[in-house]
Amino acid sequence: MLRRSGTTLLVTALLSALVAAPAAANGAPYTGKQYDFGGGITQISGTVPTVDAIADNIAASAAATVAEIATHRDTLPYGGIYPAFGTPDxxxxxxxxxxxxxxxxxxxxxxxxxxxxxxxxxxxxxxxxxxxxxxxxxxxxxxxxxxxxxxxxxxxxxxxxxxxxxxxxxxxxxxxxxxxxxxxxxxxxxxxxxxxxxxxxxxxxxxxxxxxxPPEVDVPSPSDPNVRYFGPGKHFLGAGQQLVSGQTIYLAGGAFVEAAFIANGPVSNLAIKGRGVISGLFMDTGNQDLNKDQPGMIDIADQGSQNVLIEGVTFVDAPRFNVRALAQYTTIHNVKTMSWWYSTDGMVGGHKSLLENNFVKSNDDSIKLFWGDTIARGNTIWQLENGASFMISWNIHEDPQTFHVYDNDVIHAEHYQIAKTAIFRALHAGSGTLSRYLFDDIRVENATWRLFYLAIENNKWYDPAQGYGELDQIIFRNIYAYTTYQQPNVVQGMDATHKVRNVSFQNVYANATCFNNAQAGNFQIDQNTTNAIRIYKSTDGSCHT
CATH class of the missing domain: 2.60.350.10 (Dextranase, N-terminal)
Incomplete structure (x- = not known):
């Protein structure tokens, strides 16, 4: 019998409601432009049912994935993350x-x-x-x-x-x-x-x-032999701490643990949770190039891993990435990361992952969206000089699909000198075709460089002999940015065969303007390497609210 089954039942009920009643067109009718391969431009006037259908399908698929992840998480000995209704003050x-x-x-x-x-x-x-x-x-x-x-x-x-x-x-x-x-x-x-x-x-x-x-849920017993329990105080463990299947690592509030954890092969049914701090300062060389050889704070690289929960913990001073948990059925919930170097990514989950209610302050990519069937919601991001708040691709060879990224806040983005930085970015040099991304209800504060950079292009870490893929079916809707941007938004593919295609910018507000064409949004669209790039807004004025 599964524990905390009420969570699963609630999510399943919400999923059933969504499937039974798909969302109506979002603020239709619309007005705008579609930019097609070869230079064609057509007027958008009325509804865009194809895009709405894709968005509804992504949202329904994502809700099913959330329920599936919850079912797996409920089997963990200490897998609870949501306080019960009626929890006392x-x-x-x-x-x-x-x-x-x-x-x-x-x-x-x-x-x-x-x-x-x-x-x-x-x-x-x-x-x-x-x-x-x-x-x-x-x-x-x-x-x-x-x-x-x-x-x-x-x-x-x-x-x-x-x-x-x-x-x-x-x-x-x-x-x-x-x-x-x-x-x-x-x-x-x-x-x-x-x-x-x-x-x-x-x-x-x-x-x-x-x-x-929120109040802690499912706090483990210090006497449980499958628990590594760290109470208040300072603990030095060092790098190379082995992650083991069936294990729970718990850091009580007030625990300060100097460590880096790694899975040498596949792991399953693993939880890392608590209210304590994990510091990587002891690994920091003080040199950007040397830090690239340092381990991540949490490193689960084997995609044969399953059912991982990382919850509540604060990660600071990582010289390399913070949380890489490439297990299937991963939950990263209420985690906080704060790090300074160009190579310190925030977090990435594996296939079928939920990244929820986290805080990321990072100098490389904050949230990586690479492995498909990923939901990122309720997160707060403070982006430093490098990287992207939401990174769509970087030399990916697989064909991941279905990402629902919604109800997130970017509270700062300190981009000011690196040419291709953006809030939403793809620097796709891999052979994979990445598709079905829905970005919805995302708010951006105090960022002045660029919102979008979506490109298929070479970089110094990629061998062109491996070939190129495409980016397909990406929807940005209800994106609200409070500031004015200095750099143009870029959409470009590699060539006529390897395109960025079927990208919709629906109700995107920035520069005190609701975008309804390339000029209004300061877009540079390469129509020799892209197709069906749509920029449109609702005619009822809801884009401005």
Missing amino acids: QLSVYPGPAGVTASDQYSVTAALGAGAPQNSFAYKILARKTDTNRELDTSWTSFSFSGPVTVRVTKLSAGAATGCLVRPYSAAIATSFANNVCTFTITQPGNLSVEFEPNIHNPVLHPMMVFAN
Whole structure:
């Protein structure tokens, strides 16, 4: 009998409702342009039923995958991640580990309801790639709660602030400010950036994150022989820590573990969870090129692996990638990553993966969408100088399909000098054909370089003799960017045989404009290497809201 079966039943019910009643056309009728191979341009006026049908099919397939992943996750001994309905109001703050210095930039208290404020330990890490990082450090605190909690963040460093705000904007958190203290009340979990005016635009020199977690579920027993349990305090393990099938690795709040974990071959039924911190600073050489030889923090490379859960943990100072979990049926939930180097990706899951409610602050790609049947939702991204917030392809030889990426926030993107950086990017030099991507309801704040760069092109890490593939059926809809972009949006294939095709930009808002043609969106579309590139908006004005 499966444990926590209520989660599976709920997801299955939602799936049934979706399949029974597909979404109506999104804001139709539309107006816009379609750009076809060879230079043709046609007017879009009315509905676009083919695109709506593809979007509905992707959403239904993704919902089925979420239910399938939940069924596997429910078989884990400690696989629960969602608090039960009616969980009592509570607040858990965590001690600062001995030997870890508190932030000298900020202090934090949290109070449940009318209760007394409790100190919530604030950590700090320093910028590492100091030749390009414009930030100086990042501070954060982490607590778990349900019910109304009032948070007070005090700015300790020199220089008076004039006000404060909390990102993402979509959280709609009201703040009050007095005497360098930012105060706000939250009732829902979230990964939040507290920013003190006037330094609220890139680069924010001293970022402060508040990781307001839900209550923990399925906390393992320290005496379970299949559990590696790390209590509060500092623990040094080193690199090469073996991941084993059937194992649970648990980091309690206040645990600070210096380690890198690897699976040497396929693993299954594995969980890594808790509210503690895993640091990779001990591996950092201080050199960009040398760091490329360092291991990742979590490395599950064998795609024969199955049923992996990574939940709640904070990863900091990775010299290489943070979380690579290429198992089938992977859940990466409420994970936080903060890292500085050009080679530090945020996270990637394998075939049939759910990446949900995570925070990624990364200098390489934040979320990689490579292996198909992947859902990425509820994530918050702070992109540094390099990489993409959402990376669609990089030298991929497989033919993955069906990605649903929705309800995500990009709160900062510090792109300013690397030519091909973008929020949504494909640098596809592989032989695979990647298809069926639905990006929906994504909000972008404080980013001024470029939204889209979708290309099939060579790079120095690819051998052209391996051949080229295509990009097909990519839908961007309800993308709302709050700022003005300096660089054009690019859509280009390799040649007349290897195209970027069937790409739809539906209700995309940026530069204070709702795009309905290439000129309005500042697009460079190579019609000799692309086909059926659609740019259109709803005629009812809903694109602006």
